[in-house]
Amino acid sequence: MGVRVAVAGASGYAGGELLRLIAGHPGLDLVAATGDSSAGRAVTDLHPHLATLAGVPLRPTAPEEFADAELVFLALPHGHSAALAAALPAGVKVVDLGADHRLVDPADWHRYYPGEHAGRWTYGLPELPGQRAAIAAADRVAATGCYVVASTLPLAPLIAAGVADPDDVVVVAASGTSGAGRSPKPHLLGSEVLNDVSAYKVGTHQHTPEIKQATGARSLSFTPLLAPMPRGILATVTARPTGTAGAGEVRQVLAEAYADEPFVSLLPDGTWPHTAATFGSNGCQLQITIDADAGRIVAVSAIDNLGKGAAGQAVQCANLMLGLPETAGLTANGVAP
Amino acid sequence: MGVRVAVAGASGYAGGELLRLIAGHPGLDLVAATGDSSAGRAVTDLHPHLATLAGVPLRPTAPEEFADAELVFLALPHGHSAALAAALPAGVKVVDLGADHRLVDPADWHRYYPGEHAGRWTYGLPELPGQRAAIAAADRVAATGCYVVASTLPLAPLIAAGVADPDDVVVVAASGTSGAGRSPKPHLLGSEVLNDVSAYKVGTHQHTPEIKQATGARSLSFTPLLAPMPRGILATVTARPTGTAGAGEVRQVLAEAYADEPFVSLLPDGTWPHTAATFGSNGCQLQITIDADAGRIVAVSAIDNLGKGAAGQAVQCANLMLGLPETAGLTANGVAP
Amino acid sequence: MGVRVAVAGASGYAGGELLRLIAGHPGLDLVAATGDSSAGRAVTDLHPHLATLAGVPLRPTAPEEFADAELVFLALPHGHSAALAAALPAGVKVVDLGADHRLVDPADWHRYYPGEHAGRWTYGLPELPGQRAAIAAADRVAATGCYVVASTLPLAPLIAAGVADPDDVVVVAASGTSGAGRSPKPHLLGSEVLNDVSAYKVGTHQHTPEIKQATGARSLSFTPLLAPMPRGILATVTARPTGTAGAGEVRQVLAEAYADEPFVSLLPDGTWPHTAATFGSNGCQLQITIDADAGRIVAVSAIDNLGKGAAGQAVQCANLMLGLPETAGLTANGVAP
Amino acid sequence: MGVRVAVAGASGYAGGELLRLIAGHPGLDLVAATGDSSAGRAVTDLHPHLATLAGVPLRPTAPEEFADAELVFLALPHGHSAALAAALPAGVKVVDLGADHRLVDPADWHRYYPGEHAGRWTYGLPELPGQRAAIAAADRVAATGCYVVASTLPLAPLIAAGVADPDDVVVVAASGTSGAGRSPKPHLLGSEVLNDVSAYKVGTHQHTPEIKQATGARSLSFTPLLAPMPRGILATVTARPTGTAGAGEVRQVLAEAYADEPFVSLLPDGTWPHTAATFGSNGCQLQITIDADAGRIVAVSAIDNLGKGAAGQAVQCANLMLGLPETAGLTANGVAP
Incomplete structure (x- = not known):
């Protein structure tokens, strides 16, 4: 039995890569995958490469869908993370792949994104000095832009x-x-x-x-x-x-x-x-x-x-947050040629 | 400690894919990778995507290089498998990715390939009726053409x-x-x-x-x-x-x-x-x-x-031959997009 | 002064290729390029590769836009050619790149396309026996499917x-x-x-x-x-x-x-x-x-x-219909590598 | 009857593009195409896209092959242009696509290329101030690097x-x-x-x-x-x-x-x-x-x-040198998509 995780926004490319990594991860179990406009469709309808998820449907992106999750990955459009994160049960850890919680200076946010600045979370780049420990101690992590x-x-x-x-x-x-x-x-x-x-x-x-x-x-x-x-x-x-x-x-x-x-x-x-x-x-x-x-x-x-630039990075952060080996379910080896 | 395996002919694309799969396999340990014209070069010089093999050199394709191996994958040019297989220590299992031991009828061999026909081995396509058991019982398996x-x-x-x-x-x-x-x-x-x-x-x-x-x-x-x-x-x-x-x-x-x-x-x-x-x-x-x-x-x-058409198939056969779970180190999930 | 031609449906890929071929044709002058949803936009906004058409706007696909044309190429969605062709001035020659006028048997049309069958025009494949002369004598030609x-x-x-x-x-x-x-x-x-x-x-x-x-x-x-x-x-x-x-x-x-x-x-x-x-x-x-x-x-x-499968074929037919050299503005040489 | 031109080094990609442009040029006639290692082979064996040159053989790159040419394009490996140019008949114009005659400072040549510096020719970038007239007046032009x-x-x-x-x-x-x-x-x-x-x-x-x-x-x-x-x-x-x-x-x-x-x-x-x-x-x-x-x-x-970066540029220079319209045989329109 692994840690129960969910993916909000699983219909896009980063969401699909999260599903792929979770499916191959020895310490994570997928309990929910959601997508608003795709709710009800099969995961393999959107991601035909994810053969092992045949039969799994996408659910709507609503807070109650994440009730069983210990950690939720957010792969939502910019500006949508804060509201969902606030509605999640207490104690659920969150890794946000969106830009909402990365920037320190609200002025930077307002220059490039619409809507309110949602506030900064722990920055999810473990290789920066001090960040590995900070991520391991955090409940909310903002993974990096690609x-x-x-x-x-x-x-x-x-x-x-x-x-x-x-x-x-x-x-x-x-x-x-x-x-x-x-x-x-x-x-x-x-x-x-x-x-x-x-x-x-x-x-x-x-x-x-x-x-x-x-x-x-x-x-x-x-x-x-x-x-x-x-x-x-x-x-x-x-x-x-x-x-x-x-x-x-x-x-x-x-x-x-x-x-x-x-x-x-x-x-x-x-x-x-x-x-x-x-x-x-x-x-x-x-x-x-x-x-x-x-x-x-x-x-x-x-x-x-989609790897170190998005979903891989997010899983690396999740591993740290969950006390799993940092490299679990990940590899430095590319698929080539 | 996993089963000790080696790859003969590790400089080509099928050989590289074998190395990648072995590196991510929970039950196999790579003990030798060889390549005649590339002997002495680093694996990552030929396969820069195999970051976890940094520092590993390619060895010459000589029988003594396989002394520690329990199973050897042959990814050699057509016509080179039989000689090497014959020179391996008794008891070493072999999976051949070349064409040498696939064909039943020597006339088929002679029509398409130069040199002598090396004789047929157990055919390595587990999904064919009866082949899964035959592969599990075999010491020599000829994996399929792509x-x-x-x-x-x-x-x-x-x-x-x-x-x-x-x-x-x-x-x-x-x-x-x-x-x-x-x-x-x-x-x-x-x-x-x-x-x-x-x-x-x-x-x-x-x-x-x-x-x-x-x-x-x-x-x-x-x-x-x-x-x-x-x-x-x-x-x-x-x-x-x-x-x-x-x-x-x-x-x-x-x-x-x-x-x-x-x-x-x-x-x-x-x-x-x-x-x-x-x-x-x-x-x-x-x-x-x-x-x-x-x-x-x-x-x-x-x-x-390179997957089900070559190296993945070969690893699936090896899993069967070694009594490992058939899917160990393999996935049906593609890397997309 | 070349023959005055127009392209109806110039915003798509076949339409763009027609514009490119006409721009390089020694015997054709473009007098109108139209596109319904793109009317008012610059040709180079849709086809940035057509540098010599900088400043030329797309016009709406309305019959009066073709008043000056001696020949009109139709690159419209299936089912739209007949109505426009019927509204063109008498004496205007037409080459249709759509499927509307290709099929002899209405049952074939009805099986694959919506709407009424518009009737057959001279089939625009000059290399078929007898077709070169038929095309040269025709005022309405249905160019071939790719x-x-x-x-x-x-x-x-x-x-x-x-x-x-x-x-x-x-x-x-x-x-x-x-x-x-x-x-x-x-x-x-x-x-x-x-x-x-x-x-x-x-x-x-x-x-x-x-x-x-x-x-x-x-x-x-x-x-x-x-x-x-x-x-x-x-x-x-x-x-x-x-x-x-x-x-x-x-x-x-x-x-x-x-x-x-x-x-x-x-x-x-x-x-x-x-x-x-x-x-x-x-x-x-x-x-x-x-x-x-x-x-x-x-x-x-x-x-x-887009060449022999669409716009090139259509220009070859137009050359025949207009009494121009059949190869004018066309080449058998590809752009490679 | 157009100006008689030849291509030395016609087996490579720049040479092939020269052949393609010459074949479509209204004012140039190809009289020789040469390639040392490819001499005797058909042009279409090396450039199967050049259908209109079917039956034309490549000749060896020897000075006598250019006897009929009024202008020779050199698409040779770096360091080979000077010797061939020196052996051409007096009065033959030359456009060199190699680097041999581009650099003013011999020290620059020696830092990046082997062999002797062959000396500078008129630099073939017509859009630079003054270069259009200089090229038009020159017998030897060094076309630009891509x-x-x-x-x-x-x-x-x-x-x-x-x-x-x-x-x-x-x-x-x-x-x-x-x-x-x-x-x-x-x-x-x-x-x-x-x-x-x-x-x-x-x-x-x-x-x-x-x-x-x-x-x-x-x-x-x-x-x-x-x-x-x-x-x-x-x-x-x-x-x-x-x-x-x-x-x-x-x-x-x-x-x-x-x-x-x-x-x-x-x-x-x-x-x-x-x-x-x-x-x-x-x-x-x-x-x-x-x-x-x-x-x-x-x-x-x-x-x-291969166009403005090599063969197109060279033809543009040749047009100027020969008193042809600068745009003859060339277009600013790309082939897209």
């Missing part, structure tokens, strides 16, 4: 160590299409995304303040790209080095930061990350160099936006 | 039940590029396969006799296609109905054949298989209908060519 | 020559996503079609009667597949040989049928068609063999579903 | 106008796989590039000095990415604004620079470039903004790496 994970893992240690200038950071990050969600919008059709890389929300993406908050960057130029693949984020992070640290030294900062991390791999020198290597996993690949001519540190990261 | 699995699971029960005519079978099956292997041939470049579907080896593919042997088809037109995706096979199998069985009755044949099978899903009526739903899994999706106007049964199957 | 072109070019000559049995034809054809149109349906999202091949409308596709009509097949099993590419159809057509004709003789039938055709290429023996080779073109690649063991002719064709 | 075009078109006018700081430029550019050439390297297999975006040659790409030379940038951090599509480059170019110019003013710089350019489109405000919109064309899409918070200009460009 671009934020990809940007923060390479950058935060560099700023914290004082080797990267927080005042001149440029991030260009290419995402697979599942990051744009499952609403059938014309520009997300296969006919449109095949053969195509494009930029969008240049300088205006809602993850911008969260990246700054999580990394300590004070000035950030952030350009997201859409790439013709279903999953994956490749982030190119550049910043000016401070002082005289060379390539070996900045590399050493990352090596030390992640020496004991089960999901973060600093690749051998000269080998650069590939999103395909993280497909379906909770892993993150990193590499870093200094371009001496340009006077810039260049760090590159790869994650699966 | 197109053969995709063709046999929908067709064999129909011929066995006498509802499909074995004398007029047409199979057209589209495969992802990993099925063509890892040798860098010009026509397999990304630039060539993107935007492209093509036919190849029309009427001459080496899996043709194996499909006939496994299904009981006496006349088979088999056309393989190459599709722009890394994994997956979608097989369209058509045959003339015999007698007066209708769509409901032929569907019932498949429903009964696979009612208790953990990896084979007959989809709800009207829902057709998608390769994406089997990506990274050991699952198979099936659907069937009768086209009354055309006078043909049309059955469609989807598998992952 | 799967129909891909199936008919390899098959029709074989049945006409008496070398293929019309009573046992099996076609499996894989199409790129643009064939499914531009309506934002969930199953057409990039996230869904990437990594995926699937079958759909098995035995029930609306092109089935048109293929039979155009080829002379009396029994046809037709299975369409959706492949992860934006354009292209690869059709595998198999039929039983009649009499004793061998591979060389059936090949000769196609060689003679298309010896002088500018857009149809019978490939060198042993080379099989690739959709990528027809991308963006009006070309068709063919290859054929006899699988002696299976007792089946297997012919394979590749086209661009 | 990443250089994508970086230079958005950036050069900004630096020239003094609105962008040349001392802090960051470019991240994603390329389709054809940019990596046609040699069958393992990492370019379809199985490897599908589902994958990766970075390579970070800070060390050989186009870096050419971008600096063409744009006037003094400090450049350049990170190329490989994306899962056959063609296309999307470049994200960021630089610090100098002075107080706002988004409207920097946009106006590009608007004026390209107001009369047939192949460069500054998109409507708020619309961002898509590589798919330039597929198969000689067009370039641009967009620009200022991210006030980050204090950075962000400009994005899209081209086809």
